[in-house]
Every structure is written in structure tokens, then in C-alpha cells.
Amino acid sequence: MGWFFRALNSSIGKKFVMAVTGICLLLFLIIHLINNLTLYGGPEIFDTVVKNLESIKPLVRVIELVLVLIFVLHIFNGVRLWIENKKARPVGYKVNGSSENSDLFSRTMFVTGSIIFIFLVVHLRTFWVSFNLGHPLAAEHKYYQIVAEAFSDPLYSILYVAAMILLGFHLNHGFQSAFQTFGWNNKKYFPIIEKLGLIYTLVMVIGFASIPIYFLFFYGGNL
Amino acid sequence: MSGNMNLTLKIWRQANANAVGGFVTFNVKNISPDSSFLEMLDILNEELEAKGEDPVAFEHDCREGICGACSLVINGRPHGPLARITTCQLHMRHFKDGDTIWIEPWRAKAFPIIKDLIVDRTSFEKIIQAGGFISVDTGGVPDANAILISKDAIEKATDAAACIGCGACVAACKNASAMLFVSAKVSQFAVLPQGQPERYQRVQAMVKKMDEMGFGSCTNTYACEAECPKGISVRNIAQLNRDYFNAKLKSENVEA
Amino acid sequence: MIKLDSKIPKGPIEDKWTSHKFNMKLVNPANKRKYDIIVVGTGLAGASAAASLSELGYNVTVLTYHDSPRRAHSIAAQGGINAAKNYPNDGDSIRRLFYDTLKGGDYRAREGNVYRLAEVSNSIIDQCVAQGVPFAREYGGHLDNRSFGGALVSRTFYSRSITGQQLLLGAYSALSRQVGLGKIKMFTRREMLGLTVIDGQARGVVARNLVTGEIESYAAHAVCLATGGYSRVFFLSTNAMNCNTTAIWRAHRKGALFANPCFTQIHPTCLPLHGEQQSKLTLMSESLRNDGRVWVPLKPGDKRKPGDIPEAERDYILERKYPTYGNLAPRDISSRAAKEACDAGKGAGDTGQAVYLDFADAIKRLGKKVIAERYGNLFEMYELITAENPWEVPMRIYPAPHYTMGGLWVDYNLMSNVPGLYVLGEANYSDHGANRLGASALMQGLADGYFVIPYTIGDYLAGTKFQTVKTDHPEFQKEKDAVAEMTKKLLSIKGKRTTDDIHRQLGRIMWNKVGMARNEQGLKEAIQEIRDLREEFWKNVNVPGSAEDLNQALERAGRVADFLELGELMAVDALDRKESCGGHFREEFQYEDGEAKRDDENYTYVAAWEFAESGNWNLHKEHLEFEYLKPTVRSYK
Incomplete structure (x- = not known):
């Protein structure tokens, strides 16, 4: 298996x-x-969905564990690459011309990634911990209300939306970048992948960000 | 017939590999817009020499964009502001009278500075020596027309083979990665029938050496392609990645 | 007394090389690693020789002043490489390539050498393809050919306009493979500054480490110089900025004869001069002449824009003078025709120092797409440099010094008169006579390196007794002292003129008086002027910096010092050769229509010059025998 780890440890x-x-x-x-x-x-629908998930708890736990592993690998490797890549250029340039030869999304993966990580921690604290670890409303399966309460805080919602936009930056580059890394860059198909990436990103950002906006502006009165 | 451009140059000077470097300001006068960037530096150096001062050391040779000797990061851009040329092909007509121009060497751990604007690109040599070839001794080869190669394949191979080994890709990359350079050689041989027998061995050996030399890794910003004087495509990097995975999966060599 | 023996093997010309290969001694495979060979220079000839010798098992050391072998100026060759494959079925053969090359060289090369060159040309293509060199292909996957000047068949293999680069990268990859295997010791950033001769044999070189300034010694059983040509003597040339004569000149000073130094080639398709600040001239591939038509205004002093000059008032100089070859007339002839037109006041553009190269007809006939496929990157390059669009305005071109047929004298085995000193590629004088045809330099460099030296050097090594020589031998110290002495002197003059300033002046003398057209008076003046300039150099040059670190000013000064001696020898040789042939055109010797008048009776010889002291040479003559092709007037009409 030595070859396997050596391969994964190569650039x-x-x-x-x-x-x-x-x-x-x-x-x-x-x-x-x-x-x-x-x-x-x-x-009703939301609470039922979450409740149903509760009924297959062991499976959810396994999936969560896998997810954690994936996150850790992604973050660990990202940080490692960032440190190593910094070391590859110990002295920088006086004049930075990178805006002329590359796009902002690609150059800021570490920054957007780091902020998303902070968001992730806060996000887990707000929802995952509440859902799973004894929030009084969770015990009553009133998950919907937990969400609604969280997003009733304008500051939290704004930060959430901002984080989603940064996530968009990260996804926009990450999507096509992954295909390039797998070697699936072809004159014919790559432009399609890039467009798909953009569509995916927009759907994700709009989808996720719409929820706090919805709760903040349109749902607020019904709490 | 001299020209009418006057410029301020901020040039990185460093006596040797271990010395502390810094920017020095020079003024050059009466530069013709038809002169090349390096001819402008020649004029500066001739003035310095006439005064008995050390001329600015920079590398250059063919002055027609093919040897890959010239380098220079000009106002933050490897080979200057224009796409798809080397510094020696850059003409002063692309600057304005009175401009201040910052001139820096390639910056990378794998390209240590030797003096002023000259860096040591031996790391590229080592990568080629590790596998950037087809193992064939002189003599004993088939007739040239015995190996048929489609026009498409030869175009792809030639596109990749056009790399001049200048190192602008490394200089441009925020990670000082050499992936474009390595991938160009790997791709050239990967699309040719002659390159097949060693295909997987080659890619593993070259990547291994590349990692040893202290280059960063690719994060797909594609700055390399944008700054490459020969427009080598990042699709070559995709090819490199693909070949590398295939090599790892298919080859039975567990030592590589 | 030096006796020049060409060592051309006996027998019919078709069998000479084959029988010679059989008759030469072989080195036992197990013994090969006991022989050390130094190769200086890593262009096509040097890289291919080093790789091939190492593959055979010899212990090879390579020196180059570049940071990488791949920077050698072979890389800049654009057009292609000739071979007698006859793939297009248009009547080519080894014999025809031999004939074209010998005739192209105006019958001033050895028949035996030229025949061998044609003979091995096919193997070169095979070898390069096997290395992965991406030659252009037809749709069926077969190799494509194009035409070049001086030939009526299509025999030039090419890779876009980067053939030299691709061939060099092929040789470089072979060389790198041997370095990677640990079989070649590669020393980059080393400039050879002296040859060590012990007991009459070349036994090593002395080189300066260009980074540390240290003078280092390298010992071997044989030394191969593949250090290129000396066109930079003209200051402005198509050669790279670092090209120089130093390696062969220092060998010349140690006894190697310099042959036909006045045979220099002025290339017709270069970009015209832009002004005083110009540092070098840019060549565009001669292949452009396949479809471009060369013309000047019919009336002297016609300053109209080219588009405004009607067809009837244009003079298509090459088509008019040479209807058979037209725009594909050989380089020397085309260059001279351009100069004549400019001298007559018919020059194109503001400077009047250019002729038009017009693609309008070709674009009309073949369409923009075809022309773009063939010459797209040359058109781009032209526009980049001149800021003129060649799709709309005809290109302006002018001749520029490009290649030097002269070089160190070598025999059939590529060995100079100093035993153990081999000279390969452009650095030797061997195969091109008085003029080289397009796409033949690449052929010769690779022929020497891949297919000649691996055979001939073994014969020498197997048949020679060697005493053990290491770098502590007193001769090395002597050579190092001489180099150090010269360095010290250059740095201590502290005069008023820069090296480039003096080099530029030398270039002007050479271009005006030892250039495309020469005459007795001009040559005599040139000799005196060069002597004076040399004296001034050694009194009044200013070389800053120290000897102990990277000092590019010092590197340049050393090279110019050698050019200042070589320049004189070129004039001396041109003065001696009272005939016109190939690149050497003496105004006194021409036919009424201005064509070169060769004097076969008196000048069918190689002029090999022995260095006596600076400014003093002894002439040795090697008479050329023509058994198979009787010299005729070289007509391209």
C-alpha cells in the first residue's frame, strides 16, 4: 500500500x-x-422530513461520520497545500499582476474556504447541535421553529447570506477545477462543464441564501 | 536615430545567491519606441559600463522568442504586459514616455537567484533528465514513414512541444508550480505512438522529480497558460493528471 | 610543416563511407568507458554527439555556457531539414542531394564529405521521428515535405516554423536521458577559454565557471568542439547574442587551422534595421520565398506606398534574373540581388534598405487559410516586430549575416590537424563549401553528431597510444594561467569605450568591407582598420566588475577580443581568394551580368590558415578534387 499513500501525497x-x-x-x-x-x-412537511431522518438514526450517523471524514480530508489537504504552496515562493513580487492573468475565484480558494469553515462551525452550532443535542424544541420535533427563530436574527441571516456568496465563489472555481484535476478537460466538453458549474453554483447560492431571506422578510410576522 | 522615450526603471539587484537584494532606480533616456525591451536594458547597461559600474545582469540570447533564456517579471507580469510573447519580443512602443517600470526576477524556491535578474532554472533540467525523453539510442530505428501519425495527433504534440522552457508558468503561478512545463512534455509524448511504451513510467518519474525540486502544486488558476509565451494549454495539465492516475492504477511498479 | 590530408577513403563515391566504416578500428565495448571525451557546445551537433557517444559507452563530459543545453542557437532554425527520402516521388535521390549541395556550395567543398552528408540524411529523419520530433504530417499520417531554395525537389522536413527547436529538443532529450542515467557529466554555465594540447594531442580544455569565475580544467582523451559559427563578428547578425568564436578561436591559437574564414552567408529574408539601438537582426524562414514574391520599384527613388505602385512599375528581381529558380534562388544570389537593387536606389520603404516580399498573389491564389497555415506565425512575428500588417502591406526584408561556412579545418573524420581535436557542425568548415543551402545546417549538425563522430572517434581512440593525463598536468596550469592573465588584463584597462561600442565599430567595418561584396582596396583598408581597432580595444576598453563572480561584461569582452582577431583573418582570406564564389563575392571578379566569376584553375582549394601570432598567419592549401561532378558555372537561370 506504500505506493498508494505515496501517490496521494504527491502534488x-x-x-x-x-x-x-x-x-x-x-x-x-x-x-x-x-x-x-x-x-x-x-x-409540517419539514418537521416530518426531519422526524423521518430520526427514525433511521444509525444510518444517518454513519453518513455523518463519512461526511466528517470528507470534510477533514478536504480541509486538512487544503491547509497543507496552502502552506506548501506558500513555501514554494518564499519571496514574493513587489508588483502583483495576478489580476491580469487569472480570475479572483481561483486565487481566493483558501480565503473563501477558511471563511466557509468558520461559517460551518457556527452553522453546526446553530442547527446540528440544536437538532441533535437536546434543544427543547427538538424534543418536541419542532425543528421548523428552530430554523425560523435562528433566521429571525437579522445579523445571523445577513452573515448566512454573505457566507453563501463566498461559498458560491468557492464552488464556482471548485466545480470546474475538480474536472480539470481528474483530467477531464477537453476542448469540446470543458466549456459545458464550466457552464454547468456556474448553473450549479447559482442554484446552490440562490437556494441556500433564499431561506434566511424568506424567514427574515416574509415569514418574520408568522413566528 | 535614437528615440524620445524617457523612463524610470526600478530593477531588482542582488549581488549573488546569498546577498540581500533590493530595488535600485535608474533613468533611461532617448529610447526608441521601435527598440525592444532588452535593447532598452542594453542601453542602460552600456551607460553603466561606460561609467565603470556593474551592468544589470539579465539572461537573454536568441532575441527572437525561442531559446527561452530571457525572463523578467515586468510590472508584475512575466514577459511583460502582452500575451504570448517573450520579453525579448516586447517592444517599447507598448510603454508610454515617462512610465515607471518595475523589473523583477522569476520568484520561486525552485529558481534561486544567481545575480540580479538571473535565476537558476536547473530544476527544469532535472525534471527532463528524470523522464522527459523517449528512450531510443542512435541508430536501429524504423523508417520515418513506418510510424503513421494522424494530423490531429501531430498538431496536439506540436502544440505541447512548442514549450521553450523559460519558466514563465512557474513565475506566474501563485504557487510557483511547474505543472504546465511538465505537462507539456508529458502530453507531447502521450499523444505520439513513439511515446507509448514509457508513457506511465515517464509521467511518474517526472512528477516525482518535480515534487522533489520544491515547486508548488497546481490550483487551477490558469495563470500559467495566460502568461505562457507559446500559449501552452492547461489541457496538457489535465492530460498529465489523467496519465498520472492511470499510471498509478495500471502500472505494476509499486516502487514508483 | 603541416601536411593537410583529407583522408577521403578510396573507391567509388557510393562506397566510400561504407568501406571506411568497415575499415575503421573499433573499441572493445568493455573498454569504451575507459575513454573520456569532452564535448563543448550543446546545439544539434554537440547534443547529438554527446548523447550518441555516451550511448556507445564512452565517458562523456559536456560543457555549455548556457544554463541549459536547450538554449543553444540551433533552436532558432525555423524552416526545416533536408533529406533525400524522395517521399514525394519527385525525383530526389542521395545523388541529387549530393549534387545540389555541392553545386550550392559553388564547388568549394569535398565531394566525399558532401556525399556522406547526403547518404546519412535519411537516417537523421528516422532517428528524429523515433525520438518523438513532431514533423508535419499529411492527412494519411505520412511525413510532409516542403521546398527550399537551391533545389527543384521537395525534400525539406519541417515542424511548423520551429523545426530547429524540435530537432534540438530531440537531441536534448537524448542528451538529458544520458545525464539522468549518470552516464554524461553535464557542466552548464561553463565557457571554454583554452585548449590543452599535450604531446601534440588535444587532451582537455580549460573553462571559466560563469557563476563563480573559477577557471576549471577538464581532461580527456579527445575533445569535440561543436560551438557554432561566428556571424556575430558582424555585430548585427541573426545569431544569438552569446554566439561567439572563442572556443574555436582559442583552439586555432593552439594550432588548429582555420579554413575558409571568408565564406560567410548573408541570409536574404531578415527583417530590416529599425535604428541605432538595434542589438540583433531577426531572421524569417526562407520558406517564405515559396509563396512570397520579391520585388522593388522599377524607378529609383520611388517613394510611393507599395500598394500604389502598379504592376508594370514593379521589378520582380529574382523572377526576372533567374526564371528557373525564381524566388527560390540560393541565398547568396538572392541577398546580392537585394543589395544591388538597394544600391541602385530602388530600395523599399523609408530607409531604402529593404526589398518587398509580397504575398498578395499567393493569398489570391491559395486563400488566406492556406497561407496562414503555412506562415501564420511568421506573419505574426513580422507584425509584432515591425507593427505592420503583412496581410495588407508587403513585408520588407533585407539580408543579414546568418551562417558561416568557414570554420576549423577538419578531415573526413571530422578531426582537425590537432590529433584528438574534433570539430562538428557549424564550427567546422566541411560540407557547405562557399555557400550553404537552406535546411542543410540542421542536416549537417545532426549528421556529424549522430552518424559520423560515433564511428570516427573510435578509430582514433583505438589506434592511439595515450599517456595518462589528469588535470594536475602542468599544461593545464599553463593554460589556466594564460586565461587568468587575459582576464586580469581585460579588467585592468579601465579605458573609455565599452565593449559593445568597439564591437559595433568592428561590425561596421566587416559589413561594409568584408560583407556581401568585397574588393581589394576595401579589404586592405579593413585589415588596417581592424588592427587599429584591436589596438584601441586593448588600450581603451572599459570592463567593469571582478573576475570572481558572474560578470557578463567580462564574458562579452573576451569574446570581442577574439572577434577582433578573427575579423582580420576573414579579410586576409577574402583578399587572398581572387575569385568570386558562393558567399564570397569579389567585385573585381564578375561576369558582365554581375554573376560571380569563379576561378577553378587557381582557387579550387581550401584555404587553411595557421596561426603564427596575432595578425600573422601562414596559408596551407588543400586542393579539392572533383571526380564525380565537374565544376560548372553555377547557374540558377
């Missing part, structure tokens, strides 16, 4: 890990979004 191997975990997370986000969108169906 291309690390990118490969980033890409595979990244794709997994892209897929996870789709499921997450579908779940979230049930909020628009009202408290």
Missing part, C-alpha cells in the same frame, strides 16, 4: 484528494439543499 495526489472530496461535498450540498427547500412546504 497531483493531493489535488486528487481535494477534487474527490470536493465532488462529494458538491453532491452532499445538493441533498442538503433539497432538504432545506422542504422548509418552503411549511412546518
Whole structure:
């Protein structure tokens, strides 16, 4: 198995890990979004969906564990790459011309990633911990209300929306970047992948960000 | 017939690999817009020499954009502001009278500075020596027309083979990654029938050496392609990645 | 007394090389690693030789002043490489390539050498394809050919306009493979500054480490110089900025004869001068002449824009003078025709120092797409440099010094008169006579390196007794001292003129008086002027910096010092050769229509010059025998 770890530790191997975990997370986000969108169906539907998940708890736990592993790998490799890449250019340029030769999304993956990580921690604290670890409303299966309460805080909602936009930056580059890393860059198909990436990103950002906006502006009165 | 441009140059000067470097300001006068960037530096150096001062060391040779010797990051851009040319092909007509121009060396751990604007690109040599070839001894080869190659394949191979090994890709990359350079050689041989027997061995050996030399990894910003004087495509990097995975999956060599 | 023996093997010309290969001694495979060979220079000839010798098992050391072998100026060759494959079925053969090359060289090359060159040309293509060199292909997957000047058949293999680059990268990859295997010791950033001769044999070189300034010694059983040509003596040329004569000149000073130094080639399709600040001239591939038509205004002093000059008032100089070859007339002839037109006041553009190269007809006939496929990147390059659009305005071109047929004298085995000193590629004088045909330089460099030297050097090594020589031998110290002495002197003059300033002046003398057209008076003046300039250089040059680190000013000064001696020898040789042939055109010797008048009776020889002291040479003559092709007037009409 030595060859396997050596391969994953090579510069291309690390990118490969980033890409595979990244794709997994892209897929996870789709499921997450579908779940979230049930909020628009009202408290009953959402609460039922979450309750149903409760009934297959062991399976959910396993999936969560896998997810954690994927996140850790993605983050660990990302940080490692960032440190190593910094070391590859110990002295920087006086004049930085990078805006002329590359796009902002691609250059800021570490920054957007780091902020998303902070968001993730807050996000888990707000929802995952509440849902799973004894929030009084969770015990009554009133998950919808937990969400509604959280988003009634304008500051939290604004930060949430901002984080989603940064996530968009990250996804926009990450999507096509993963395909490039897998070597699926072809004159014919790559432009399609880039467009798909953009559509995916827009759907994700609008989908996720619409929820706090909905709760803040349109649902606020019904709490 | 001299020209009418006067410029301020901020040039990185460093006596040797271990010395502390810094920017030095020079003024050059009466530069013709038809002169090349390097001819402008020649004029500066001739003035310095006439005064008995050390001329600015910079690398250059063919001055027609093919040897890959010239480098220079000009106002933050490897090979200057124009796409798809080398510094020696950059003409002063692309600057304005009175401009201030910052001139820096390639910056990368794998390209240590030797003096002023000259860097050591031996790391590229090592990568080629590790596998950037088809193992064939002189003599004993088939007739040239015995190997048929489609026009498409030869176009792809030639596109990749046009790399001049200047290192602008490394200089432009925010990670100082050499992926474009390595991928160009890997792709050239990957699309040719002659390159098949060693295809997987080659890619593993070259990537291994590339990693050893201290280059960063690719994060797909594509700055390399944008700054490459020969327009080498990042699709070559995709090819490199693909070949690398295939090599790891298919080849039975567990030592690589 | 030096006796020049060409060592051309006996027998019919078709069998000479084959029988020679059989008759040469072989080195036992197990013994090959006991022989050390130094190769200086890593262009086509040097890289291919080093790789091939190492593959055979010899212990090879390679020196180059570049940071990488791939920077050698072979890389800049654009057009292609000739071979007698006859793939297009248009009547080519080894014999025809031999004939074209010998005739192209105006019968001033050895028949035996030229025949061998044509003979091995096919193997070169095979070898390069096997290395992965991407030659252009037809749709069926077969190799494509194009035509070049001086030939009526299509025999030039090419890779877009980067053939030289691709061939060099092929040789470079072979060389790198051997370095990677640990079989070649590669020393980059080393400039050879002295040859070490022990007991009459070349046994090593002395080189300066261009980074540390240290003078280093390298010992071997044989030394191969593949250090290119000396066109930079003209200051402005198509050669790279670092090209120089130093390696062969220092060998010349140690006894190697310099042959036909006055045979220099002025290339017709270069970009015209833009002004005083110009540092070098840019060549565009001669292949442009396949479809471009060369013309000047019929009336002297016609300053109208080219588009405003009607067809009837244009003079298509090459088509008019040489109807058979037309725009594909050989380089020397085309260059001279351009100069004549400009001298007559018919020059194109503001400077009047250019002729038009017009693609309008070709674009009309073949369409923009075809022309773009063939010359797209050349058109781009032209526009980049001149800021003129060649799709709309005809290109302006002018001749520029490009290639030097002269070089160190070598025999059939590529060995100079100093035993153990081999000279390959442009650095030797061997195959092109008085003029080289397009796409033949690449052929010769690779022929020497891949297919000649691997055979001939073994014969020498197997048949020679060697005493053990290491770098601590006193001769090395002597050579190092001489180099250090010269360096010290250059740095201590602290005069008023820069190296480039003096080099530029030398270039002007050479271009005006030892250039495309020469005459007795001009040559005599040139000799005196060069001597004076040399004296001034050694009194009044200013070389800043120290000897102990990277010092590009010092590198340049050393090279110009050698050019200042070589320039004189070129004039001396041109003065001696009272005939016109190939690139050497003496105004006194021409037919009434201005064509070169060769003097076969008196000048069918190689002029090999022995260095006596600076400014003093002894002439040795190697008479050329023509058994198979009787020299005729070289007509391209």
C-alpha cells in the first residue's frame, strides 16, 4: 500500500484528494439543499422530513461520520497545500499582476474556504447541535421553529447570506477545477462543464441564501 | 536615430545567491519606441559600463522568442504586459514616455537567484533528465514513414512541444508550480505512438522529480497558460493528471 | 610543416563511407568507458554527439555556457531539414542531394564529405521521428515535405516554423536521458577559454565557471568542439547574442587551422534595421520565398506606398534574373540581388534598405487559410516586430549575416590537424563549401553528431597510444594561467569605450568591407582598420566588475577580443581568394551580368590558415578534387 499513500501525497495526489472530496461535498450540498427547500412546504412537511431522518438514526450517523471524514480530508489537504504552496515562493513580487492573468475565484480558494469553515462551525452550532443535542424544541420535533427563530436574527441571516456568496465563489472555481484535476478537460466538453458549474453554483447560492431571506422578510410576522 | 522615450526603471539587484537584494532606480533616456525591451536594458547597461559600474545582469540570447533564456517579471507580469510573447519580443512602443517600470526576477524556491535578474532554472533540467525523453539510442530505428501519425495527433504534440522552457508558468503561478512545463512534455509524448511504451513510467518519474525540486502544486488558476509565451494549454495539465492516475492504477511498479 | 590530408577513403563515391566504416578500428565495448571525451557546445551537433557517444559507452563530459543545453542557437532554425527520402516521388535521390549541395556550395567543398552528408540524411529523419520530433504530417499520417531554395525537389522536413527547436529538443532529450542515467557529466554555465594540447594531442580544455569565475580544467582523451559559427563578428547578425568564436578561436591559437574564414552567408529574408539601438537582426524562414514574391520599384527613388505602385512599375528581381529558380534562388544570389537593387536606389520603404516580399498573389491564389497555415506565425512575428500588417502591406526584408561556412579545418573524420581535436557542425568548415543551402545546417549538425563522430572517434581512440593525463598536468596550469592573465588584463584597462561600442565599430567595418561584396582596396583598408581597432580595444576598453563572480561584461569582452582577431583573418582570406564564389563575392571578379566569376584553375582549394601570432598567419592549401561532378558555372537561370 506504500505506493498508494505515496501517490496521494504527491502534488497531483493531493489535488486528487481535494477534487474527490470536493465532488462529494458538491453532491452532499445538493441533498442538503433539497432538504432545506422542504422548509418552503411549511412546518409540517419539514418537521416530518426531519422526524423521518430520526427514525433511521444509525444510518444517518454513519453518513455523518463519512461526511466528517470528507470534510477533514478536504480541509486538512487544503491547509497543507496552502502552506506548501506558500513555501514554494518564499519571496514574493513587489508588483502583483495576478489580476491580469487569472480570475479572483481561483486565487481566493483558501480565503473563501477558511471563511466557509468558520461559517460551518457556527452553522453546526446553530442547527446540528440544536437538532441533535437536546434543544427543547427538538424534543418536541419542532425543528421548523428552530430554523425560523435562528433566521429571525437579522445579523445571523445577513452573515448566512454573505457566507453563501463566498461559498458560491468557492464552488464556482471548485466545480470546474475538480474536472480539470481528474483530467477531464477537453476542448469540446470543458466549456459545458464550466457552464454547468456556474448553473450549479447559482442554484446552490440562490437556494441556500433564499431561506434566511424568506424567514427574515416574509415569514418574520408568522413566528 | 535614437528615440524620445524617457523612463524610470526600478530593477531588482542582488549581488549573488546569498546577498540581500533590493530595488535600485535608474533613468533611461532617448529610447526608441521601435527598440525592444532588452535593447532598452542594453542601453542602460552600456551607460553603466561606460561609467565603470556593474551592468544589470539579465539572461537573454536568441532575441527572437525561442531559446527561452530571457525572463523578467515586468510590472508584475512575466514577459511583460502582452500575451504570448517573450520579453525579448516586447517592444517599447507598448510603454508610454515617462512610465515607471518595475523589473523583477522569476520568484520561486525552485529558481534561486544567481545575480540580479538571473535565476537558476536547473530544476527544469532535472525534471527532463528524470523522464522527459523517449528512450531510443542512435541508430536501429524504423523508417520515418513506418510510424503513421494522424494530423490531429501531430498538431496536439506540436502544440505541447512548442514549450521553450523559460519558466514563465512557474513565475506566474501563485504557487510557483511547474505543472504546465511538465505537462507539456508529458502530453507531447502521450499523444505520439513513439511515446507509448514509457508513457506511465515517464509521467511518474517526472512528477516525482518535480515534487522533489520544491515547486508548488497546481490550483487551477490558469495563470500559467495566460502568461505562457507559446500559449501552452492547461489541457496538457489535465492530460498529465489523467496519465498520472492511470499510471498509478495500471502500472505494476509499486516502487514508483 | 603541416601536411593537410583529407583522408577521403578510396573507391567509388557510393562506397566510400561504407568501406571506411568497415575499415575503421573499433573499441572493445568493455573498454569504451575507459575513454573520456569532452564535448563543448550543446546545439544539434554537440547534443547529438554527446548523447550518441555516451550511448556507445564512452565517458562523456559536456560543457555549455548556457544554463541549459536547450538554449543553444540551433533552436532558432525555423524552416526545416533536408533529406533525400524522395517521399514525394519527385525525383530526389542521395545523388541529387549530393549534387545540389555541392553545386550550392559553388564547388568549394569535398565531394566525399558532401556525399556522406547526403547518404546519412535519411537516417537523421528516422532517428528524429523515433525520438518523438513532431514533423508535419499529411492527412494519411505520412511525413510532409516542403521546398527550399537551391533545389527543384521537395525534400525539406519541417515542424511548423520551429523545426530547429524540435530537432534540438530531440537531441536534448537524448542528451538529458544520458545525464539522468549518470552516464554524461553535464557542466552548464561553463565557457571554454583554452585548449590543452599535450604531446601534440588535444587532451582537455580549460573553462571559466560563469557563476563563480573559477577557471576549471577538464581532461580527456579527445575533445569535440561543436560551438557554432561566428556571424556575430558582424555585430548585427541573426545569431544569438552569446554566439561567439572563442572556443574555436582559442583552439586555432593552439594550432588548429582555420579554413575558409571568408565564406560567410548573408541570409536574404531578415527583417530590416529599425535604428541605432538595434542589438540583433531577426531572421524569417526562407520558406517564405515559396509563396512570397520579391520585388522593388522599377524607378529609383520611388517613394510611393507599395500598394500604389502598379504592376508594370514593379521589378520582380529574382523572377526576372533567374526564371528557373525564381524566388527560390540560393541565398547568396538572392541577398546580392537585394543589395544591388538597394544600391541602385530602388530600395523599399523609408530607409531604402529593404526589398518587398509580397504575398498578395499567393493569398489570391491559395486563400488566406492556406497561407496562414503555412506562415501564420511568421506573419505574426513580422507584425509584432515591425507593427505592420503583412496581410495588407508587403513585408520588407533585407539580408543579414546568418551562417558561416568557414570554420576549423577538419578531415573526413571530422578531426582537425590537432590529433584528438574534433570539430562538428557549424564550427567546422566541411560540407557547405562557399555557400550553404537552406535546411542543410540542421542536416549537417545532426549528421556529424549522430552518424559520423560515433564511428570516427573510435578509430582514433583505438589506434592511439595515450599517456595518462589528469588535470594536475602542468599544461593545464599553463593554460589556466594564460586565461587568468587575459582576464586580469581585460579588467585592468579601465579605458573609455565599452565593449559593445568597439564591437559595433568592428561590425561596421566587416559589413561594409568584408560583407556581401568585397574588393581589394576595401579589404586592405579593413585589415588596417581592424588592427587599429584591436589596438584601441586593448588600450581603451572599459570592463567593469571582478573576475570572481558572474560578470557578463567580462564574458562579452573576451569574446570581442577574439572577434577582433578573427575579423582580420576573414579579410586576409577574402583578399587572398581572387575569385568570386558562393558567399564570397569579389567585385573585381564578375561576369558582365554581375554573376560571380569563379576561378577553378587557381582557387579550387581550401584555404587553411595557421596561426603564427596575432595578425600573422601562414596559408596551407588543400586542393579539392572533383571526380564525380565537374565544376560548372553555377547557374540558377
